[in-house]
Amino acid sequence: MxxxxxxxxxxxxxxxxxxxxxxxxxxxxxxxxxxxxxxxxxxxxxxxxxxxxxxxxxxxxxxxxxxxxxxxxxxxxxxxxxxxxxxxxxxxxxxxxxxxxxxxxxxxxxxxxxxxxxxxxxxxxxxxxxxKSKNELIADVIALLESPAKNVISALQSSGQTIHGLLKTLEERK
CATH class of the missing domain: 3.30.70.1730 (Ribosomal protein L10, N-terminal RNA-binding domain)
Known part of the structure; x- marks a missing residue:
């Protein structure tokens, strides 16, 4: 060469x-x-x-x-x-x-x-x-950040349904 x-x-x-x-x-x-x-x-x-x-x-x-x-x-x-x-x-x-x-x-x-x-x-x-690649690490961080927000939203939705059910039951008693 x-x-x-x-x-x-x-x-x-x-x-x-x-x-x-x-x-x-x-x-x-x-x-x-x-x-x-x-x-x-x-x-x-x-x-x-x-x-x-x-x-x-x-x-x-x-x-x-x-x-x-x-x-x-x-x-x-x-x-x-x-x-x-x-x-x-x-x-x-x-x-x-x-x-x-x-x-x-x-x-x-x-x-x-x-x-x-x-x-x-x-x-x-x-x-x-x-x-882990850069994209995999970013996805992990986003998932960790989303998790608490999802839990709060889920809790609010379930408690809203519980309160609605309780009010409906009280209304039906009258």
Whole structure:
């Protein structure tokens, strides 16, 4: 590969790293073509961008991005594919779903991840699956805020029906 080509690839990777706040380093070595196509389709459905990279080029791209990504450098061995996503847990759920038939032993295999400004290693897949996305957290907060209001409205409606029933009973006695 020519030096100019490497420079272009590093620039593209740097731009992609700046565009996506979350990315997962995965091992997809020895996956056959059919499984790779299925993985790419699932990534597309989940709005996850899958890119196979050379480790040295990814390392240089990480060095170009603001911040210290040195904890990820140890994972840059062997074949590496990067899963970029706007949603923090989407790639983790995809990896878990894709490897459920092999009880987590199949490929793709998590090597490391950078999610919500934190670093995770290969053993953190379950924790990453359980991370809530921004939209899920907003929905939880809204549900918590709505709950007391719903209880008050429910109590007022039921007490109104009780008072109405009591007045009706008193009226019928006369």
């Amino acid at each position: 020519r030096k100019e080509d490497k420079g272009v690839i590093i620039e593209q990777l740097t731009a992609t790293l700046q565009e996506y706040p979350n990315f997962y380093l995965t091992d997809i070595e020895a996956i056959d073509a059919e499984t790779t196509s299925r993985l790419r389709r699932e990534c597309f459905k989940s709005d996850v961008k899958l890119v196979v990279v050379k480790n040295n080029l990814l390392k240089k791209a990480l060095e170009n991005v603001e911040g210290d990504f040195s904890p990820l450098y140890t994972a840059l061995k062997g074949n590496t594919a990067v899963m970029f996503s706007q949603v923090a847990n989407a790639p983790a759920r995809l990896i878990k779903e894709f490897t459920k038939d092999t009880k987590g032993e199949g490929k793709p295999q998590l090597k490391a991840a950078y999610v919500q400004e934190s670093f995770y290693d290969a053993s953190s897949l379950e924790a990453l699956v359980n991370i």
